[in-house]
């Protein structure tokens with residue numbers, strides 16, 4: 309009987325211990341579960357924080373990209389402006405280096421200063437000079453164009469000769485008084501101020517042929533004059549005082565370099581240099597020595 313009771317008590321103790329262990333384990337598990345849950349929540353918070361950071365960073369990145377794009381566009385626009393400025397500077401330099409007198413219209417009211425000197429002068433090829441042994445000077449920058457004209461004329465079997473090119477003020481004054489002595493007061497009409505100024509520029513030239521000579525009489529009836537009418541513009545030369553003009557006496561022999569672009573315009577529009585507005589003429593200064 310006592311032994312049976314002992315067994316029951318033992319069993320009870322074991323059961324109680326078992327229950328206690330189970331309760332302990334269960335509590336521990338619950339506690340751990342609770343901890344894990346908390347950690348999960350914390351991790352969840354961290355993840356959304358990180359996600360927030362990532363999206364902020366992404367926004368910042370697109371802002372930076374946008375800013376970079378804007379900067380690049382500004383830089384491109386600046387580069388464009390600088391290019392524009394450089395080309396303007398180039399144009400201004402070209403203009404500053406081109407003597408504006410070379411495209412001026414001269415008259416009895418507007419003529420060159422007596423101290424005016426062309427920037428550079430050089431000798432015209434001796435084989436084209438009418439008077440053997442005479443040195444005739446021409447504007448250095450325009451000479452290349454004159455050389456081409458003379459060479460082409462020769463190639464086309466034209467007997468084109470040069471009587472006069474650059475003339476200084478004193479040269480011209482001497483010539484004018486000589487005319488005056490010979491022709492009296494008519495000299496003003498014959499050798500007046502317009503042609504005079506053009507020769508002082510160094511870009512005007514008087515042509516003739518071996519037959520016609522330095523008097524120019526009948527030059528307008530020669531094939532050489534016709535050739536000049538058809539071809540001189542291609543080399544930048546124009547007839548300053550054409551037949552029936554209202555600004556000066558007709559001088560078939562007297563031609564002036566004004567650049568190919570302007571000469572071509574005059575040729576195409578069948579107009580004359582002295583008919584064109586000075587401001588329009590001046591716009592051709594930039595291309596004066598262009599080929």
Ligand SMILES: [Zn+2]
Nearest residue numbers: 503513514562
């Ligand atoms: Zn002349």
